[in-house]
Amino acid sequence: MKPSLILINPWITDFAAYDLWSKPVGLLYLAAHLRKRGCSVHLIDCLDVHHPLMKEKGPLPLPKRRSYGTGKFWREKVSKPPPLKDIPRPYSRYGLWPKIVEQELAEIDSPSAILVTSLMTYWYPGVQEVIRLAKKIHPGVPVILGGIYARLCSEHAAIHSGADTVISDHGFDSLWTCLKAINIDLAEDADPALPSPYPAFDLLKGLDYVCIMTSTGCPFRCKYCASHYLYLEFCRRDPAEALEEIIYWRRAFGVRDFAFYDDALLANPETHALPLLEGLARLDLDLRFHTPNALHVRGITPEIARLMRRTGFKTIRLGLESSDMALHRELDNKISPGDFEHAMRHLKKAGFSPRHIGAYILIGLPEQPIDAIVETIRFAGGHGAFPYLAEYSPVPHTLLWEKAVSWSNYDLTGEPLFHNNTLLPCWDEARKGCLPKLKRLVAETRERLRQE
Ligand code: SF4
Missing domain, CATH: 3.40.50.280 (Cobalamin-binding domain)
Known part of the structure; x- marks a missing residue:
């Protein structure tokens, strides 16, 4: 049986x-x-x-x-x-x-x-x-x-x-x-060399959208992120195979909305995102794409931005984190001066408006100055991206973990409930008291962009 x-x-x-x-x-x-x-x-x-x-x-x-x-x-x-x-x-x-x-x-x-x-x-x-x-x-x-x-x-x-x-x-x-x-015998994998089967989205009731992973892991090593621990290496699927999967969900189940779950969709775009987007553009499948996991701003070239517009990207989230380049040098090295400005210029030139583009801004890091966050919100808005505050959650096995533990007033090592980003567990009360002001500035910036 x-x-x-x-x-x-x-x-x-x-x-x-x-x-x-x-x-x-x-x-x-x-x-x-x-x-x-x-x-x-x-x-x-x-x-x-x-x-x-x-x-x-x-x-x-x-x-x-x-x-x-x-x-x-x-x-x-x-x-x-x-x-x-x-x-x-x-x-x-x-x-x-x-x-x-x-x-x-x-x-x-x-x-x-x-x-x-x-x-x-x-x-x-x-x-x-x-x-x-x-x-x-x-x-x-x-x-x-x-x-x-x-x-x-x-x-x-x-x-x-x-x-x-x-x-x-x-x-x-x-x-x-x-x-x-426990004596559960699985049939032999017919041919382990064949590509993985598609995730079983067909088991869900009411398939509003499909999440697509064209890669696992990430070539970056941001100190606050556990991607390198969860995925031992950065692996990418053949873009033609990812394209086949998108076509399958569209044709067999009528799905129009796709959320990319990649941590690094735009890494080395010439051999990955570019052929995938070119393939999609040729097929004209009337799809909508969303990138809740954030795209690397360096990967937004004029060609990528043009193809994203052409293929129906509707929700673009960029991993800005901060406009403070010293913080980037210390924590992630994924943005250099001018990268965000270039990305925004390419996206706007391709026809995207601020309502499509959000910039994630990391808050709640140990020692993080509030002024730098205020500056980042203004920077994102000034370049036409909706700011989105992303509260830092301390994650075990990350490079920032020890520092987070030493800065937090909560017992992070003994109780995972205290990793909850709502608590801003690595901020003192004075910093937490600035949150309403930061949220107000975000709301005002978005309102201004909506009216432009
Ligand atoms: S770029 Fe994103 S996914 Fe990659 S390590 Fe940094 S935060 Fe994690």
Whole structure:
């Protein structure tokens, strides 16, 4: 008999969450591999905004959806975990009503194992809760936890998640070994040399958009980012193969919106982004592209900007982080003087307006001067990009981690809940007090750009 596996994308538990093209792509890749290897796969997506039973039976108000497949999640206020009890903000569980997850779990007879993914380290309460529920409905069935929290905080996850096994290495090999150890036999991979199957987006209800990964990892080593830890090397797919995938989702499922999940889509564009965009431009598929993960400003050449416009890029996010070049030299070396100005000039010349272009501005870094942030907001707006504040979350295994730990008043090493960027965990109270002023300046800058 085929092994029957339940795959779960858990709830988010946080002070705020928004569906900005959020899909569990790693879990969907895993689902596709497991199907290819002869398993029967049941996906439970706790963040499903289209679940029919939520509309019929759920007690929660319908989440407002916005353009291009983005919008709010289902949301229910819940008690704060004790370490966050003094934070004066409501805390919520985002996603399906637990009774519906329970019902979905109960509908699957005798699963061989339950595989749970995880994302942000400080969302682990949602992971714990779903594992508790899975074990209640299917006692004795092995539960295996993987994903980003499992990798970054493997010891914490082993002690606190409730999973029987925590997979903390990169790739699927450890999982295959683990499944074998519990007597789940996978069919031989027909030909491991063939390209990976596409992630199983077809298992989701209501496919508003597809997230595309044309590469994994990043050639940069920004001190605040864990990309190099999560992906051991920078690997890129053949652009022709990525193009085939986009065509597949468009033709087979009618998908128009695509969010690039690459960390470095524009690295060495001549051999990657350029042929991909040229291929898209030739096909004229009436698509819309979005780059929530930020593009490298150095990669925006006149040709790339022209092709982005031609192929339907609608949401462009640039990784500006700061206009302070000394900060870049210290932390990431990904921008040099003049790079951002050039990128903006090329984008505007290609026909993009400020409403398409956002610049991420990093705030909450240890020792970061407020004046430099004010200057960066003005700099982004002055060049025609909407400023977006991106609050720093301290991440274990990054080069900045030790400094973050020494600067924070929170116990970052002992409690992942304190990695939450809403807390601005590496800022003192005086800096945190400047946040409303920074948000006001962002709002004014955006308003001015809207009217230009
Ligand atoms: S460029 Fe982006 S993805 Fe790459 S290391 Fe820096 S922050 Fe991470």
